[in-house]
Ligand SMILES: Cc1cc2nc3c(=O)[nH]c(=O)nc-3n(C[C@H](O)[C@H](O)[C@H](O)COP(=O)(O)OP(=O)(O)OC[C@H]3O[C@@H](n4cnc5c(N)ncnc54)[C@H](O)[C@@H]3O)c2cc1C
């Protein structure tokens with residue numbers, strides 16, 4: 001199995017003012033924003049960008065996963081929940097507005113690990129789904145058939161709205177779960193796996209910490225590899241401030257400590273290599 005610390009870390013980092021060319025509301029508090037951005041040239045599934053705010057008193061940029069990168073059009077798409085100042089400001093911005101963007105950052109999901117696998121599962125809890133859409137498309141582009149890839153997407157309810165599910169369905173099989181059972185399995189993405197007695201050969205996951213822990217435990221019990229994307233709070237996003245550390249089970253070969261920076265050695269980790 002590949003060492004998660006060595007996946008495809010991009011050195012093609014771009015710092016630019018990127019212009020919005022499309023914005024839309026997808027569901028309750030969930031928005032999609034498309035930027036014209038040179039980040040698209042090298043972005044890899046699972047990487048993220050740091051997005052600035054226009055406030056002079058809020059200097060830190062906000063990390064958001066790249067949901068889609070279109071190299072030909074030179075665009076990246078971010079899908080996010082508006083939870084605070086930065087994401088609300090972005091959600092209210094109009095076409096033509098510009099934001100500071102730094103990226104692509106982080107390592108990304110290891111595609112090679114899926115190559116010989118018959119049942120590949122992508123689990124996206126809530127706003128963890130966006131980076132998995134680019135992963136689904138990338139897996140298909142490597143020649144993996146639709147029948148081999150299933151996205152299990154967890155939402156709050158039909159009432160608060162589903163998002164990205166139709167775009168996933170164009171690429172891979174889709175199973176839905178909702179907290180209230182208003183569509184799909186009642187419960188979490190793990191409940192959906194257990195309800196159908198799915199036997200994945202590999203899992204890729206992004207979502208809230210309890211879901212990631214459940215995926216890690218399931219993968220360990222089933223002796224299958226799992227790669228999880230951690231969405232911790234970040235300050236610099238580029239490995240300098242040490243504000244995003246996660247404990248690791250192995251010592252890092254360079255620093256000789258049981259720590260890794262989520263922004264640089266992650267955000268994607270082999271589930272058995274991090275202590276959650
Ligand atoms: C690598 C990475 C990728 C991410 N990708 C996405 C994405 O694709 N879509 C998306 O909606 N969100 C994503 N997030 C979370 C996103 O960064 C935060 O929601 C955002 O920074 C909040 O900024 P704000 O200014 O709107 O909120 P603030 O005003 O800074 O905070 C508002 C609330 O959000 C909480 N919050 C702040 N940062 C985070 C965080 N990192 N995780 C969870 N809660 C936080 C705060 O504690 C507070 O309760 C990602 C985070 C990381 C680290």
Ligand code: FES
Pocket residue numbers: 233234235236237238239240241242243244245261262263264
């Ligand atoms: S956010 Fe600064 S080191 Fe990761």
